[in-house]
Amino acid sequence: MLGSLFLFLFYSKRNKIATVHSFHIQKFVQLNFSIMEGRELDVAVISDLHLATYASKPKKVLKYLKSICPKDLVLNGDIIDSWRFSRNYFPKNHLKVVRQIIKMMEKGVRVHYITGNHDEFLRKFAPSKFGNLEIVNQLVLEMDGLKTLIFHGDIFDSSIHRTKWLAKVGAAAKGFLSLFNKLLNPVFQLFGKDEVILYKNIKHRLIRDEFNLSATEAKILKASAIQGYDTVICGHTHVPKDKEAEIEGKPIRYINCGDWVEHFTAAEYADGRWSLFSQSEEEKDEEQQSDELEIPEGRQLYQKIVREFAFANLI
Numbered sequence: 101m102l103g104s105l106f107l108f109l110f111y112s113k114r115n116k117i118a119t120v121h122s123f124h125i126q127k128f129v130q131l132n133f134s135i136m137e138g139r140e141l142d143v144a145v146i147s148d149l150h151l152a153t154y155a156s157k158p159k160k161v162l163k164y165l166k167s168i169c170p171k172d173l174v175l176n177g178d179i180i181d182s183w184r185f186s187r188n189y190f191p192k193n194h195l196k197v198v199r200q201i202i203k204m205m206e207k208g209v210r211v212h213y214i215t216g217n218h219d220e221f222l223r224k225f226a227p228s229k230f231g232n233l234e235i236v237n238q239l240v241l242e243m244d245g246l247k248t249l250i251f252h253g254d255i256f257d258s259s260i261h262r263t264k265w266l267a268k269v270g271a272a273a274k275g276f277l278s279l280f281n282k283l284l285n286p287v288f289q290l291f292g293k294d295e296v297i298l299y300k301n302i303k304h305r306l307i308r309d310e311f312n313l314s315a316t317e318a319k320i321l322k323a324s325a326i327q328g329y330d331t332v333i334c335g336h337t338h339v340p341k342d343k344e345a346e347i348e349g350k351p352i353r354y355i356n357c358g359d360w361v362e363h364f365t366a367a368e369y370a371d372g373r374w375s376l377f378s379q380s381e382e383e384k385d386e387e388q389q390s391d392e393l394e395i396p397e398g399r400q401l402y403q404k405i406v407r408e409f410a411f412a413n414l415i
Contacts, residue, residue: 138169143241143369145250147176147335148359150218151194155361156181158193164366164379165200173201173209174239176335176357177216177252205232212239216252216336244372246330253334253356256316256323313343317354321345325352331374333357333367340365342376 146164150156205211213235215222227236238251313321314337324332325347333355340358344351355374358365364379 138167139370141168141170141368141370142243143172143174143367144168144170145174145176145333145357145367146360147214147216147252147357148178148338148361149175149197150178150181150359150361151197152190153181154189156194157360157364158191158197160364160379161197161360162193162200164360164364165197165204168368170209170368172241173204173211174250175201175211175213176250176333177214177254178218178335179213179216181218182221183218208232210234212236212250214239214250214252217254217257240329241369243369247328248331248333248369248374249324249327249329250333253316253320253336256320257336258316313341313345313354317341317356321352321354322347324354325350331355333374335359338362340376340378342374 146161149158149161151158201211209232211233213222213233215226215235215237222235223237225235228234238249241248241250317334317337320332320334329352331353335357337356338359338361339356340363341354341356343354345354346352353374355367355376357367357376358378366377368375368377
């Protein structure tokens with residue numbers, strides 16, 4: 101598993117370790133905009149990609165990443181799912197998401213990987229910095245006179261810590277349902293039906309008020325307000341939200357950036373304000389005509405390595 105995830109880490113050419121995770125966003129960042137296309141953003145925050153699982157939607161993630169040009173990209177936890185990771189399932193389109201993020205770093209985008217409960221093994225390395233990539237447990241941004249706290253959110257979820265085994269059983273059950281869903285959708289498409297996400301439909305039926313603030317989210321708001329933050333951004337629940345509240349006379353905003361398994365949403369900062377972006381489920385996952393991130397396999401990979409050696413003509 102480390103081999104797949106740490107493509108991020110081995111990207112760095114400098115291999116310098118740092119411990120800074122709170123900083124001011126600079127107005128002028130050295131980005132090569134001439135070779136980057138897409139909507140220009142100060143910050144983009146995405147979470148809960150759950151790569152290496154059947155539930156993940158890597159084509160949608162890749163399409164979004166290619167549509168933006170941020171100064172800072174925040175990966176707010178549960179990016180690669182270590183709970184469900186299998187050496188037998190990390191398909192090429194999942195790896196292309198990793199490669200796209202590396203490509204963005206090479207062009208000057210700062211990537212902040214915030215650890216979550218499904219990639220909690222990375223907490224052993226936080227805080228660390230490798231070139232344009234840093235691994236942290238939380239991130240504090242100060243922009244336009246406002247302080248924003250970003251973290252995954254599982255630390256306030258008592259059910260995860262008290263009965264972790266139950267959470268893992270639930271994750272396994274969701275994995276089996278996602279596999280069944282993956283096999284079922286091609287049948288729907290044969291009959292001209294739209295793709296469905298069974299887990300999402302079941303959850304909507306069972307939890308009617310999921311878009312209201314939960315008790316856990318109320319705790320997050322209160323703790324953040326006491327610490328003097330103006331905005332707090334989380335993931336973890338897979339439910340996108342944008343709520344404002346007043347805690348002890350202080351206004352504070354709560355944003356949940358959602359996920360890329362069910363809702364396909366992201367928190368974005370541009371023109372001095374936060375907003376919640378939503379990618380329509382009806383948008384087709386277009387195949388790339390000429391994908392420069394094509395990843396060789398098998399014999400092609402071996403031949404590529406041979407060509408890279410200076411003494412390739414001797415082999």
